[in-house]
Amino acid sequence: MGDDLRVANVARVSFNKWKTEMDEKDVRLIDFLARHEHTSPFRHTAVTIRVTAPIWLARQLGKHQVGMSWNETSRRYVDTDPEFFTPAEWRKRPDKSIKQGSGAPLAGGALYEVELLHKVNEQTARRTYERMLELGVAPELARGELPQNMLTSWVWTGSLTSFFHCYRLRAEGTAQREAQDFAGLLDDIISPLFPHCWQTLKDN
Structure with missing residues (x-):
């Protein structure tokens, strides 16, 4: 909902003005708003996305809920x-850092064993869940047997201000690698919709 011009018009409405075509004055106004942290005009927009991610990443992103709406697929119903997430690489625990949760990629025998454990855990969780359903257990209870790497899906709606706050924190270099990947996808989605607003928020 909205576009770059919407943001400029909302800022300009205090002077009881509203334009139908964007020009360089609007670009300068948007730059001014972002530079001086006048964020309220950016809130008069909305973006809705459909996300599929492992539960542990969904719970990280769920912290960004101020001014946003989130409706998730429910395994009560x-x-x-279930589908499960497998990382592109298994990373070591870092030696000393408390700011970054991963170190270099695992290799050799340790990598082989971790991949095997992951596969066995996935298979066991799926079999347990399916068997509990066969025995008549309610889905809302049986879901408790599924691990955090199960994929979940939700619809997420928020303003540019809200999504940019999420992007800024998750794109930061000490965020978990997969959270940074999500931030990159968010950038890919929103940038074409609000090209100038999104870029000037990043620049400022």
């Missing part, structure tokens, strides 16, 4: 075959 859905008992389709």
Whole structure:
């Protein structure tokens, strides 16, 4: 909902003015708003996205809920075959850092064993869940047997201000790698919709 011009018009409405075409004055106004942290005009917009991610990442992102709406697929009602997330690489625990949760990629025998454990855990969790459903256990209870790397899906709506706050924190270099990947996807989605607003928020 809205576009770059919407943000400029909202800022300009205090002078009882409203334009139908964007020009360089609007670009300068948006730059001014971002530079001086006048964020309220950016809130008169909305972006809705559909996200699929592992539960542990969803719970990290769920911290960004001020001024946003989140509706998630519920395994109280859905008992389709669960899908699981496998990272592109398994990373070591860092030696000393408390600001970054991962070190270099695992290799050799340790990597082989971790991949095996991951596969066995996935298979066991799926079998346990499916068997509990077969025995008549309610889905809202059986779901408790599923691990945090199960994929979940939700619809997320928020303003540019809200999504930019999420992007800024998750794109930061000490965020978890997968959270940084999410921030990159958020950038890919929103940048074409609000090209000038999004860029000037990043620049400032």
